[in-house]
Amino acid sequence: MSLLEVRGLKVHFPIKKGILLERTVGAVRAVDGVDLSVEKGRTLGVVGESGCGKSTLGRAVLQLEPITEGSVVFDGQELTGLTGSELRAMRRRMQMVFQDPLASLDPRQSVSSVLSEPLRTHGEKGPYDARIRELLDLVGLPATAANRYPHEFSGGQRQRVGIARAIALNPELIIADEPVSALDVSIQAQVVNLLEELQQRLGLTYVVIAHDLAVVRHISDDIAVMYLGTVVEVAPSDRLYDQPLHPYTIALLSAIPIPDPEVEDRRERILLRGDLPSAADPPSGCRFHTRCPFRQATRCHDEVPLLRVPEIPVEHGGPGHQVACHWAEQVASGALQPQSAAVPAVDRVPTT
Amino acid sequence: MTAPVAAEAVPGHVLGAPRPLLEVRDLTVTFRARGRRDVKAVDGVSLDVPAGATVGVVGESGSGKSVTSLAAMGLLGRRGVDITGSVRFDGADLLTLPEEELRALRGRDIAMIFQDPMSSLNPVLTVGRQITEILERHRGLKGKAARDRAAELLESVGIGDAVRRLKSYPHQLSGGMRQRVMIAMALACEPRLLIADEPTTALDVTISAQILELLRSLVAGSQTALVLITHDLGVVAGLCDQVHVMYSGRIVESAPRRPLFADPQHPYTTGLLASVPRLDQPRGIPLLPIPGSPSDTLPWAQGCAFAPRCARQVPECLGAPPVLEPTPDTAAHLVRCVNPVTAPDVPEVAS
Numbered sequence: 001m002s003l004l005e006v007r008g009l010k011v012h013f014p015i016k017k018g019i020l021l022e023r024t025v026g027a028v029r030a031v032d033g034v035d036l037s038v039e040k041g042r043t044l045g046v047v048g049e050s051g052c053g054k055s056t057l058g059r060a061v062l063q064l065e066p067i068t069e070g071s072v073v074f075d076g077q078e079l080t081g082l083t084g085s086e087l088r089a090m091r092r093r094m095q096m097v098f099q100d101p102l103a104s105l106d107p108r109q110s111v112s113s114v115l116s117e118p119l120r121t122h123g124e125k126g127p128y129d130a131r132i133r134e135l136l137d138l139v140g141l142p143a144t145a146a147n148r149y150p151h152e153f154s155g156g157q158r159q160r161v162g163i164a165r166a167i168a169l170n171p172e173l174i175i176a177d178e179p180v181s182a183l184d185v186s187i188q189a190q191v192v193n194l195l196e197e198l199q200q201r202l203g204l205t206y207v208v209i210a211h212d213l214a215v216v217r218h219i220s221d222d223i224a225v226m227y228l229g230t231v232v233e234v235a236p237s238d239r240l241y242d243q244p245l246h247p248y249t250i251a252l253l254s255a256i257p258i259p260d261p262e263v264e265d266r267r268e269r270i271l272l273r274g275d276l277p278s279a280a281d282p283p284s285g286c287r288f289h290t291r292c293p294f295r296q297a298t299r300c301h302d303e304v305p306l307l308r309v310p311e312i313p314v315e316h317g318g319p320g321h322q323v324a325c326h327w328a329e330q331v332a333s334g335a336l337q338p339q340s341a342a343v344p345a346v347d348r349v350p351t352t
Numbered sequence: 353m354t355a356p357v358a359a360e361a362v363p364g365h366v367l368g369a370p371r372p373l374l375e376v377r378d379l380t381v382t383f384r385a386r387g388r389r390d391v392k393a394v395d396g397v398s399l400d401v402p403a404g405a406t407v408g409v410v411g412e413s414g415s416g417k418s419v420t421s422l423a424a425m426g427l428l429g430r431r432g433v434d435i436t437g438s439v440r441f442d443g444a445d446l447l448t449l450p451e452e453e454l455r456a457l458r459g460r461d462i463a464m465i466f467q468d469p470m471s472s473l474n475p476v477l478t479v480g481r482q483i484t485e486i487l488e489r490h491r492g493l494k495g496k497a498a499r500d501r502a503a504e505l506l507e508s509v510g511i512g513d514a515v516r517r518l519k520s521y522p523h524q525l526s527g528g529m530r531q532r533v534m535i536a537m538a539l540a541c542e543p544r545l546l547i548a549d550e551p552t553t554a555l556d557v558t559i560s561a562q563i564l565e566l567l568r569s570l571v572a573g574s575q576t577a578l579v580l581i582t583h584d585l586g587v588v589a590g591l592c593d594q595v596h597v598m599y600s601g602r603i604v605e606s607a608p609r610r611p612l613f614a615d616p617q618h619p620y621t622t623g624l625l626a627s628v629p630r631l632d633q634p635r636g637i638p639l640l641p642i643p644g645s646p647s648d649t650l651p652w653a654q655g656c657a658f659a660p661r662c663a664r665q666v667p668e669c670l671g672a673p674p675v676l677e678p679t680p681d682t683a684a685h686l687v688r689c690v691n692p693v694t695a696p697d698v699p700e701v702a703s
Contacts, residue, residue, distance in 0.1 A: 049556035049557065049558065049559075050556055154645040154646075154647055155645070156645055157645070184412040184413055184583070184645070184646055185412055185583055185584075185585075185624060185627065185628060186412060186623060186624060186627050186641065186642040186645075186646065187641070187642075187645055187646075188627065188628070188641075189626075189627035189628070189629075189639035189640065189641035189642075190641040190643075192629075192639055193638070193639055193641060211556065211557065213557070213631065214628065214629045214630060214631045215629055217629065217631065217635065218629035218635065218639065237635055238634075238635055241631060241632075251558055252557060252558060253631065254561075255557045255558045255560070255561035256557055256586070256631055257561075257564075257584065257586030257587050257589060257590055258586055258589065258590075258630060258631060258632055259585035259586045259589045259613060259625060259628065259630065260589055260613050260630075260632075261589045261590065261609045261610050261613050261614075262610075262613075262614070263589075263632055264586075264589045264590035265590070267590075269561060269565065271558075271561060271562055271565060272558045272562070275526040275527075275528055275529065275559065276526075276556075
């Protein structure tokens with residue numbers, strides 16, 4: 001049984017107008033019908049560009065955003081609708097790691113105070129010194145760090161403090177929202193390795209939310225790709241790279257630069273036209289059809305594609321690979337070819 | 353002030369080639385603040401940018417990559433900053449040029465694109481006004497002629513419905529669109545040198561691919577030289593002829609892009625490459641991070657600044673500062689290391 005089950009989750013933020021007589025004139029559909037499940041001890045990566053709703057999804061799972069519709073089941077218990085002490089009891093089993101450790105740590109709190117706060121809040125008896133030493137050791141910080149303040153640390157060390165705080169209560173699920181994107185390149189790997197090591201030692205389940213597909217693929221067992229509030233493709237990490245089925249995933253993968261000139265010169269890049277449409281007024285039918293290089297004259301603009309297992313040969317698809325595209329089979333078989341995008345392609349003379 | 357560096361090789365310099373468009377020699381930038389330690393952000397950087405070339409400068413935060421370009425453009429101000437060395441653009445030293453002549457050069461012959469287009473565009477002027485301003489000042493175009501040219505420029509960077517867009521304010525545009533406007537402004541006078549400082553870092557992956565493709569198509573075949581400053585090795589891999597890797601204010605490795613990625617020799621370069629996961633490699637290859645953080649540096653005067661984080665440290669690393677030297681194979685491949693990584697070596701696992 002999966003540890004976390006999300007079904008038909010919707011988070012809509014109302015758009016208000018007027019000063020005295022405030023009325024709702026619309027809604028930003030940040031998350032608009034998402035289904036996900038995460039097995040115990042595994043890692044689900046959620047990728048997408050800014051504005052696709054991935055962060056809102058993570059916060060909604062922890063009941064940090066008001067849920068418009070749908071259900072979030074954690075270890076067999078429905079979380080939506082829980083309040084007060086019941087919710088607090090569940091919260092100690094689910095924690096969050098934030099993107100910017102400097103913003104998510106109180107500059108006036110010493111590390112020992114940061115780490116003892118969750119313990120105190122959830123009614124653990126003091127003294128906490130031994131537990132704090134243990135936590136610092138787990139995340140690779142010296143015991144002397146306890147008496148220091150966030151500004152005395154480098155970015156990578158601060159993120160270690162943020163992770164120590166998240167694991168203080170021995171949670172089962174950790175939602176990490178862009179855990180490494182604020183860090184220097186040479187430091188990112190340290191934090192990624194730490195997250196993996198902690199998962200093995202403590203049996204943690206992760207939901208890692210990030211825009212960097214390379215980092216997500218490295219750390220995740222399964223990946224969900226989001227576009228404009230919906231999940232467009234879910235697949236085991238390797239599958240997603242070997243055989244992306246959704247046109248958006250294909251474009252996303254082709255857009256990521258690879259640090260190797262040999263590969264870069266040979267790659268075919270699929271450029272998307274335009275920008276992300278507004279989540280307050282998403283396109284009809286398939287939300288991606290306005291930018292899709294594979295768009296067809298029928299179905300795409302008026303029929304909403306559902307997340308489904310495509311009918312393609314097993315060696316290409318397989319269980320656990322789902323896609324929300326009407327034409328996934330034709331895209332996979334190569335029967336459909338991408339059309340060129342807004343920027344004219346330029347013939348490149350390879351330079352040496 | 354600074355002692356001349358003894359005959360160090362110059363990155364990007366080609367023997368016997370015509371004079372390069374931009375010649376930076378021994379550029380040093382020191383920030384001074386009362387009551388604080390002096391910070392040497394750039395420490396003796398020399399490099400050549402030939403006309404029409406695309407040059408990448410790679411480094412992490414604090415490596416001095418942006419300060420190098422700002423100092424070269426005379427954008428650092430005079431108070432609290434000491435700049436020594438020389439920056440010759442087409443023969444004229446930008447560091448000693450009177451402010452007025454410098455201003456005539458900037459925008460016309462040299463243009464710059466910054467990371468965050470929102471904070472570099474003026475929020476209270478329309479996009480059209482900001483572009484025509486440049487055309488009026490440097491090209492003497494007025495009225496309709498200027499507006500027509502501005503619309504043409506917007507078209508050339510892939511903004512549709514350009515005539516209407518001229519009336520837009522920056523906040524009405526998306527991030528990718530704003531960066532396109534910045535590029536249109538930078539290209540308004542067909543500059544000979546374009547400096548792009550992290551042009552895509554603030555953008556999403558798919559938008560960033562659009563912008564890089566645009567930059568590539570704009571400089572390809574033109575005589576405009578592009579200096580691309582970035583922390584992302586992937587970006588330079590596809591775009592740059594020559595790549596300079598900076599660490600703690602100095603260039604530590606410099607090579608044409610193919611040798612740099614095929615045969616990186618400085619432990620910092622190999623460390624950077626081993627610490628980023630690659631999409632095209634099988635999963636499960638462990639990442640080998642560089643230990644410590646970019647602030648754990650040694651002053652260059654005492655040896656190699658990277659030594660405290662380096663897995664290949666030998667006693668010679670601490671002592672005299674290492675010199676940027678050509679590698680045995682290629683004269684165009686320069687490394688500042690006494691114990692460089694040789695081809696079959698894999699970077700050792702740092703504890």
